[in-house]
Amino acid sequence: MKDHTEHFSRRGFVGITAAGAAALAYGDTSAEQTNVCRLKINGKDCSVQIDPRTTLLDLLRENLQMPGTKKGCDHGQCGACTVLVNGKRVNSCLSLALMNDGMEVTTIEGLGTPGQLHPMQAAFVDNDALQCGYCTPGQICSAVAMLNEVKQGAPSVVTADLSSHAQIHLTDDEIRERMSGNICRCGAYVGIVAAIRSAAGEKTA
């Protein structure tokens, strides 16, 4: 029987494998693939043809030219990219756009308008809760979802009473803990906590 290994040497195999790996690493355009992603963004239906590797953040900023949502670390560490997906806060840099297919996305552009601010946006303005403003869209989206989590009774690690009927008292410690995924490099935390406390209608610290 003929030995086929003579036509498929070890050196040849290594060469073929290396070429394949390089094509994957550098993006072989001949194998480019796109998918349709359908979302409702700030109340409007949209359908975009995208590379399946596109994150929700890049879809918003690059494909849809909606720069309100910010890119900070692009690694899930700063919260600048926070948006609401079906009402829940999500780090859009960590979420592939296609994973959100069919869902409702709310960005800072959809929370309020310059003439009619969302109560959380107004509270940030009233409490000087920003300096450069880069983290602010993420802080505001996160705070809006956070207040809903509190309303629904979701405890945090600093919640003292975990019994299901207990009403969560939104202390400053609760606010700081629940907002700990949103970093502010300007250190505007005092104003941010005050703004959230005021939007929540809590008077005490």
Ligand code: FES
């Ligand atoms: S840009 Fe997404 S968490 Fe920093």
Ligand code: FES
């Ligand atoms: S206001 Fe500048 S990073 Fe927060």
